[in-house]
Amino acid sequence: MLVMDLRLVEIFNAVMQHRSVTEAARALGVTQPAVSAALKRLEQNVGFVLFRRESRHIVPTAEAHLLHSEAVHALAGFSELEDAAAGISAGQRGVLTIASSPGPGIAWLPEIVSRFRRDRPATQIRLLTRSSDNVRSLVSSRAFDIGIAEPPFDRTNTVLKRYRFRLQCVLPASHALAAHETLTPDLLEGSDLIITPGSRTSYAAISRAFEASGTPFHPAIECEFFAIALNLAIDGAGICLVDALSISDTLRRTGNTGALVVRPFSPCVFYEVGVLKSNVGELSVLARQFLKLLDEYTMPHLARF
Numbered sequence: 182m183l184v185m186d187l188r189l190v191e192i193f194n195a196v197m198q199h200r201s202v203t204e205a206a207r208a209l210g211v212t213q214p215a216v217s218a219a220l221k222r223l224e225q226n227v228g229f230v231l232f233r234r235e236s237r238h239i240v241p242t243a244e245a246h247l248l249h250s251e252a253v254h255a256l257a258g259f260s261e262l263e264d265a266a267a268g269i270s271a272g273q274r275g276v277l278t279i280a281s282s283p284g285p286g287i288a289w290l291p292e293i294v295s296r297f298r299r300d301r302p303a304t305q306i307r308l309l310t311r312s313s314d315n316v317r318s319l320v321s322s323r324a325f326d327i328g329i330a331e332p333p334f335d336r337t338n339t340v341l342k343r344y345r346f347r348l349q350c351v352l353p354a355s356h357a358l359a360a361h362e363t364l365t366p367d368l369l370e371g372s373d374l375i376i377t378p379g380s381r382t383s384y385a386a387i388s389r390a391f392e393a394s395g396t397p398f399h400p401a402i403e404c405e406f407f408a409i410a411l412n413l414a415i416d417g418a419g420i421c422l423v424d425a426l427s428i429s430d431t432l433r434r435t436g437n438t439g440a441l442v443v444r445p446f447s448p449c450v451f452y453e454v455g456v457l458k459s460n461v462g463e464l465s466v467l468a469r470q471f472l473k474l475l476d477e478y479t480m481p482h483l484a485r486f
Contacts, residue, residue, distance in 0.1 A: 185226070187259065190252050192219040193231065197241060197249045275467045278307040278325040285329050285454055286310040288408040288427035292434075293478050297471055304467060320457045326468045328457035332382065341464075341472065342456040346424035347484040348383060350444045351414045351432075358420070359442045366396040373401035373419030375410045386450040387422060393448075407452075414441065424452040426482040451484055 195205035196216065206213045224231050231245040241249070281290055286308065294306050309325065316330035321337055334340050350364045358364060358372065377384055391398035401419050404410050410421040411431045428443055456472065458464055464472070 185255075186222070189219050189223040189226070190255065192216055193223055193245075194249065194252050194256060196220065196232070196239070197245065197252075200239070200241075202239065275465060276305045276307070277327075277465070277467045277471060278309065279327045279329070279471070280309040280311050280316050280319065280325040281329040282313040282316060282331055282454065283310050283406050284331075284408075284424075284427070284452075287406055288411075289430045289478075290329070292430060293471075293475060296478075297474050301467075316457065320459055321461075323459045323461065326458070326465060327471065329454055330457060331452075331454055334455055334457075337460070338455070339458050339460045340455045341458055342476070343453060344456075344479050345451050345453045345484045346426055346482055348387070348422045348446055348450045348452055349425055349428060350420055350422055350446050351411060351428055351441055352420040352444070353414075353417060354440055354442045356420070356442075359444070361444065363447045364420075364444045365447050366391040366394040366398075369420065370396045374399075375402045375404065375413050375419045375421035376400040377407060377410060378403050378405060383422075383450055383452045387446075390446075390448050390450060422446055422450070424482075425484075426479060429482060449484070 199205045206216045229244045232239040313330035316328040320328040407423045407427040414421040
């Protein structure tokens with residue numbers, strides 16, 4: 182089996198282009214004897230003569246022309262391979278699969294993914310929306326690069342990051358409660374509350390806050406995701422309690438920053454998600470860069486202690 186030496190092919194290509202051993206050596210930054218020796222080795226490898234000397238010039242044989250045609254394609258392919266390797270190393274190429282629980286997956290990950298890929302147009306991103314249970318259980322199978330899910334986490338989950346956001350109240354600017362700097366369960370009594378369902382840990386925390394204050398907890402609307410709760414509030418259906426990042430993204434995107442106001446809820450109730458990876462292997466360069474952007478994006482909205 183013939184094994185081609187890439188360096189010999191590069192030297193051969195230079196000689197074919199310049200039609201001169203001297204000029205090829207100058208272009209490659211090597212000595213003339215080194216080029217001549219390389220051509221001799223290549224002829225030994227391929228088993229046929231590449232150049233014949235006529236007077237002071239070298240003339241390619243018919244076989245050399247055929248070989249050169251293939252060499253050009255091979256070198257172009259290798260150049261593409263080098264570019265691909267450089268792109269992968271720099272996090273500019275590759276496939277990144279992110280599986281997220283619906284809250285982040287619907288409300289704020291789309292913008293992060295869009296920003297990420299805008300700077301990396303050669304990448305392919307797969308954004309999957311799964312339940313937190315699904316994400317937590319599938320992360321060990323390496324079905325995706327990064328998982329974003331709500332707690333609880335167990336010892337089988339490798340948690341890279343935890344993001345904790347304070348829940349805030351979103352209500353119409355014309356609402357009577359908008360005059361208050363902070364909203365409490367007793368102030369919210371009798372208002373149409375929009376709450377996410379009991380499967381969320383935040384729902385249980387809100388319920389306990391109302392119970393501790395002796396205020397009846399009877400939400401007017403229950404919906405699955407923060408994004409839906411925000412859209413209901415935008416349409417005037419009531420007051421919703423949503424994480425700070427979802428509020429910021431949704432209001433800015435929908436242009437409702439003036440029609441609605443945001444007020445802290447007291448006592449503090451938090452929404453938490455974790456960033457998970459498989460406990461086998463390391464993150465790709467692309468995944469590490471995505472996590473860096475995720476950090477930058479979420480940092481201004483994280484709960485302070």
